[in-house]
Amino acid sequence: MGASVGLAAKRAGVDWVGGHDPDAAAAEAAAExxxxxxxxxxxxxxxxxxxxxxxxxxxxxxALVEEVIAAAPDRCxxxxxxxxxxxxxxxxxRFVGGHPVCGREARGAAHATADLxxxxxxxxxxxxxxxxxxxxxxxxxVASLGAVPVAIDPRAHDRLVAITSHLPHALANLLVxxxxxxxxxxxxxxxxxxxSLRDMTRVAGANPRIWVDIFLDNAPELGEALAEHRRRVxxxxxxxxxxxxxxxxxxxxxxxxxxxxxxxxxxxxxxELQHVTVHVPDRPGVLAGITQALGAERINVEDFELRxxxxxxxxxxxxxxSGADEAARAAALLEAQGYGVSVxxxxxx
Amino acid sequence: MGASVGLAAKRAGVDWVGGHDPDAAAAEAAAExxxxxxxxxxxxxxxxxxxxxxxxxxxxxxALVEEVIAAAPDRCxxxxxxxxxxxxxxxxxRFVGGHPVCGREARGAAHATADLxxxxxxxxxxxxxxxxxxxxxxxxxVASLGAVPVAIDPRAHDRLVAITSHLPHALANLLVxxxxxxxxxxxxxxxxxxxSLRDMTRVAGANPRIWVDIFLDNAPELGEALAEHRRRVxxxxxxxxxxxxxxxxxxxxxxxxxxxxxxxxxxxxxxELQHVTVHVPDRPGVLAGITQALGAERINVEDFELRxxxxxxxxxxxxxxSGADEAARAAALLEAQGYGVSVxxxxxx
Numbered sequence: 001m002g003a004s005v006g007l008a009a010k011r012a013g014v015d016w017v018g019g020h021d022p023d024a025a026a027a028e029a030a031a032e033x034x035x036x037x038x039x040x041x042x043x044x045x046x047x048x049x050x051x052x053x054x055x056x057x058x059x060x061x062x063a064l065v066e067e068v069i070a071a072a073p074d075r076c077x078x079x080x081x082x083x084x085x086x087x088x089x090x091x092x093x094r095f096v097g098g099h100p101v102c103g104r105e106a107r108g109a110a111h112a113t114a115d116l117x118x119x120x121x122x123x124x125x126x127x128x129x130x131x132x133x134x135x136x137x138x139x140x141x142v143a144s145l146g147a148v149p150v151a152i153d154p155r156a157h158d159r160l161v162a163i164t165s166h167l168p169h170a171l172a173n174l175l176v177x178x179x180x181x182x183x184x185x186x187x188x189x190x191x192x193x194x195x196s197l198r199d200m201t202r203v204a205g206a207n208p209r210i211w212v213d214i215f216l217d218n219a220p221e222l223g224e225a226l227a228e229h230r231r232r233v234x235x236x237x238x239x240x241x242x243x244x245x246x247x248x249x250x251x252x253x254x255x256x257x258x259x260x261x262x263x264x265x266x267x268x269x270x271x272e273l274q275h276v277t278v279h280v281p282d283r284p285g286v287l288a289g290i291t292q293a294l295g296a297e298r299i300n301v302e303d304f305e306l307r308x309x310x311x312x313x314x315x316x317x318x319x320x321x322s323g324a325d326e327a328a329r330a331a332a333l334l335e336a337q338g339y340g341v342s343v344x345x346x347x348x349x
Numbered sequence: 350m351g352a353s354v355g356l357a358a359k360r361a362g363v364d365w366v367g368g369h370d371p372d373a374a375a376a377e378a379a380a381e382x383x384x385x386x387x388x389x390x391x392x393x394x395x396x397x398x399x400x401x402x403x404x405x406x407x408x409x410x411x412a413l414v415e416e417v418i419a420a421a422p423d424r425c426x427x428x429x430x431x432x433x434x435x436x437x438x439x440x441x442x443r444f445v446g447g448h449p450v451c452g453r454e455a456r457g458a459a460h461a462t463a464d465l466x467x468x469x470x471x472x473x474x475x476x477x478x479x480x481x482x483x484x485x486x487x488x489x490x491v492a493s494l495g496a497v498p499v500a501i502d503p504r505a506h507d508r509l510v511a512i513t514s515h516l517p518h519a520l521a522n523l524l525v526x527x528x529x530x531x532x533x534x535x536x537x538x539x540x541x542x543x544x545s546l547r548d549m550t551r552v553a554g555a556n557p558r559i560w561v562d563i564f565l566d567n568a569p570e571l572g573e574a575l576a577e578h579r580r581r582v583x584x585x586x587x588x589x590x591x592x593x594x595x596x597x598x599x600x601x602x603x604x605x606x607x608x609x610x611x612x613x614x615x616x617x618x619x620x621e622l623q624h625v626t627v628h629v630p631d632r633p634g635v636l637a638g639i640t641q642a643l644g645a646e647r648i649n650v651e652d653f654e655l656r657x658x659x660x661x662x663x664x665x666x667x668x669x670x671s672g673a674d675e676a677a678r679a680a681a682l683l684e685a686q687g688y689g690v691s692v693x694x695x696x697x698x
Contacts, residue, residue, distance in 0.1 A: 113689030119662030156534035168545035173604035180607030185505035196517035205605025255522035256554025258529030288644035295637035313468030340462035
């Protein structure tokens with residue numbers, strides 16, 4: 001991720017970006033990619049720096065941040081890009097903790113990109129001791145990379161990401177391992193996976209080298225989130241055992257309302273969202289043909305997804321549009337191309 | 350779903366499709382849509398039928414199937430499209446249970462489509478008592494609609510869908526309700542949702558009228574799946590509490606292996622799959638421009654997803670291709686269009 005920070009900083013007009021990596025080949029790759037203007041020993045590269053951004057796996061990050069703070073001149077502000085933040089409590093006033101949430105994991109300079117952070121939330125975790133000028137510097141830098149800085153207390157940050165990221169990752173692993181644990185009278189549940197199981201296990205098995213450390217690093221907060229999850233599972237089991245339809249109806253309605261609130265972050269009017277769905281053959285040109293037709297008719301596409309099932313089964317294309325009229329226009333267009341179209345509201349009334 | 354069966358049957362060349370619905374307006378809508386050639390009272394519509402397909406909410410389905418069996422002449426084979434199957438045990442030899450897994454929920458004849466079942470798994474649940482000729486008839490009919498018939502024991506079916514569909518739906522509801530339960534020092538976890546939480550709550554809150562009944566109907570099997578899930582959560586909590594990195598590494602590796610096995614159903618060589626990811630602005634023409642360029646260069650796109658974050662933040666486009674060379678070609682093409690590209694393997698080596 002360091003190389004992407006470098007590329008984004010260069011794109012933002014930063015004069016000179018220096019780099020240091022214990023692995024000289026990595027530094028060289030970053031220089032070749034244009035992510036840094038020069039590399040060198042830590043003290044040398046930090047001598048003239050206004051800002052140091054420390055990027056490293058969570059296991060070595062705290063020690064490395066301490067090392068950079070010790071090596072950097074007093075004028076140099078220090079920040080990091082680690083995914084947990086409670087370990088930053090007690091660091092000197094010129095440190096400002098950071099965590100860009102960019103989803104994509106660009107590994108190595110070869111996959112670095114200047115726009116990795118465009119539109120991404122970038123948590124900053126200033127504490128009472130943090131120098132306000134240093135905070136403003138990091139805030140401005142992060143915004144100049146295209147990210148949206150969000151200030152949060154370090155401990156609250158770790159509880160928040162436990163819920164928004166670590167718990168979902170853990171549940172994805174748990175679910176795929178349960179589904180993969182054995183056959184049911186000869187049928188492999190993984191082979192019979194429908195859309196919901198596929199959706200919910202997309203992040204399963206991701207990057208063991210990174211994720212084992214993240215889980216360990218945020219173990220207390222993730223543990224609490226899992227314990228709370230388990231209590232909720234027990235309540236659901238009880239409602240099912242008692243055949244309590246009222247509980248289930250309230251529970252699904254609450255989920256619907258929460259999903260509406262989540263969608264409202266991305267879409268001005270989630271209640272208007274419609275899925276327009278067609279089955280498409282596994283054939284070249286289908287994708288371009290459909291997007292061109294939608295574009296020509298100026299259908300305003302919010303999300304667009306083509307999901308392949310297999311060469312024999314083809315795939316399913318889902319277009320998300322806002323408003324029943326827009327959905328009807330999209331449906332008519334696709335029907336005119338010979339597709340059978342389903343339209344359904346994303347949220348139930 | 351009945352109207353979609355009718356449309357698909359007409360597409361398959363069935364001479365005459367009759368319909369019956371207690372709600373006359375619904376039958377009329379199906380006729381207008383071309384899903385049925387005629388409607389009438391149950392006994393009348395069944396008098397000349399070779400096959401009756403019963404589609405209704407799970408709560409009324411068993412009684413309706415009994416009614417159809419009683420009203421239909423002996424030569425008429427009866428099947429259904431219900432999502433649970435244990436209640437079909439003990440039905441006469443001319444009944445063959447069915448369950449099409451089509452993901453899309455086309456509600457009402459207005460949204461019915463002939464290709465709803467193309468490529469979809471359609472479970473059939475013959476038992477020892479089932480007449481083999483009747484089973485062959487239903488098998489052939491289902492295949493003629495474009496679906497892939499899969500035979501399974503009724504009880505095994507219910508355990509299977511508990512794992513592949515009902516448990517994922519339940520976890521999606523549980524997760525979104527936990528994330529939506531309260532703010533963390535002023536921050537709403539739903540507002541800070543990253544890709545994993547969004548992926549894992551896509552089916553949350555779906556269709557309370559349908560899903561409450563499905564959960565209740567399959568309560569024992571779903572309850573067992575939830576109890577097993579809870580045991581797995583407890584094991585994970587213990588590993589986290591003990592800081593057991595070895596357990597976590599094995600657990601993530603197992604998830605990765607299971608995910609590979611699931612992907613192998615859709616893709617011949619999942620180890621070759623690569624994600625090519627770019628950040629795109631929220632602007633008309635972007636989608637058509639990219640798919641046209643990919644099509645012109647004959648890039649073989651497996652999956653394609655544009656996910657919108659907001660008008661200000663734009664969206665992220667993910668193209669799934671097979672093979673590092675294809676990924677490099679796609680990346681070069683998108684870079685030439687001015688996008689910053691990330692490439693990463695879907696499965697870690």
